[in-house]
Amino acid sequence: MNDSSGFLVVEAVSTARPDRCPNCREQARRVHSTYQRTLDEQPLGSRRVIIRLRVRWNFCDRRSCSRTTFVEQVRGLSVRYRRSSTGLAG
Numbered sequence: 001m002n003d004s005s006g007f008l009v010v011e012a013v014s015t016a017r018p019d020r021c022p023n024c025r026e027q028a029r030r031v032h033s034t035y036q037r038t039l040d041e042q043p044l045g046s047r048r049v050i051i052r053l054r055v056r057w058n059f060c061d062r063r064s065c066s067r068t069t070f071v072e073q074v075r076g077l078s079v080r081y082r083r084s085s086t087g088l089a090g
């Protein structure tokens with residue numbers, strides 16, 4: 001956690017079990033890559049809170065599935081295609 005000039009930056013890594021493919025529900029067994037998402041959280045006092053979350057990009061290995069890769073969703077924190085966390089939206 002860093003504290004600099006009115007910002008509170010929280011760095012987080014997902015340690016949840018591998019996610020399931022949103023298309024066929026097959027559990028991911030291979031990780032393609034990881035990338036960092038930036039989420040705005042609810043402010044803490046006068047400070048803006050930013051979460052830097054490292055999420056996994058997984059392979060779907062089911063042959064009949066039209067999807068080959070998908071990004072993991074961290075429940076309660078991120079929703080697909082959202083830039084802000086669900087806490088701020090709610």
Ligand SMILES: [Zn+2]
Pocket residue numbers: 021022023024025026060061062065066067
């Ligand atoms: Zn699939």
